[in-house]
Amino acid sequence: MRFGLAFLGDQDSRGVVQWARELERHEHLSRLWVADEHFLRDPWVQLGAIAAVTSRVSIGICITDPYIRHPALTAAAAATLQELSGGRALLGLGAGSTGFPALGLTPRLPAQAVTECIELSRMLWSEPKTFSYRGRQIQFLDDCLDFKSDPIPIYVAARGPKMLAVATRLADAVLIGSFVQGLGLDYALRTIDEAEPERDPELPPLRKACWIYLSVSPDSTAAQRGAARGLALALRSSHKMLTEIGYMIPADVLDFVEKSRHTWDANEVDWVVATLSQELIDDLTVAGDPSECVAKLRRLQDRGIHEVAILPFAPAGGNVRDMVELLFTKVAAALAA
16 A cells, blocks of 8 residues: 655645655655645645655645646646656646635536546647646637646546546546545445446556545544544535435534635534534544544455555644654554564
């Protein structure tokens, strides 16, 4: 199993770059991701700086959407990162979930928009001459990328059935949105299996990855409290889909999610987590002591998941950097062994 680590964009950029430099020494780290959360630090700026201080790990945006920037600009940014990093770039795409109202944007047909973003990006990276692309959502007319780029692996992050199908048909990898077991993972893998006969035969075999909210600590309870904070991110973007596939979310939590502002304070997060079922928390997080986390990730690997992109959460009373050290020295090392 390959391990990737994600930066959310909520930390000082100089500190993130220094941490990225230090993290590369971990032999079990394969990827560094930077999230595109509006309006946190700009991911492309951070990725460029990370490219300059690393030499081994792949680096990419995880994830960006086809609305906040024109996909041609995203493709050009990814190609620039590919050039700067010496061929280590990754492009993570998805529907997005933040920042649209502030910019007066109303996202439409996200599965179609991501499909067209993939198609246009690959054309821009491969077509040496001027061309036009006319999609239902995206237009690119009589132009081309003014510098060459090798192909860049595309990951599509998805929880909903339409986006899971797009990822399966067109992406290099599907990044399952935080399901690690239970009915959520069953549903995601079943949806992928149903779409796989329609996969583009010219593409390599599909890689299956999971985006994971993780916390590990010798104190299992502290780790579980830490990782559960990630559920606020899942609920904000996917509460309707979670109820549709069978999870029970209390009506007052659903009402709060739909009416609340983008950012929740610590007390609001604690209230939401305390109100959710243990089943939902367990199915959407990896948390506990090292042996518990190893066991859960091993079960995930047995289901055919080739890699994980981890958004780390400090255990209650701890700090995230110490937790990440424990992750790579105990958990990742045990899985590799």
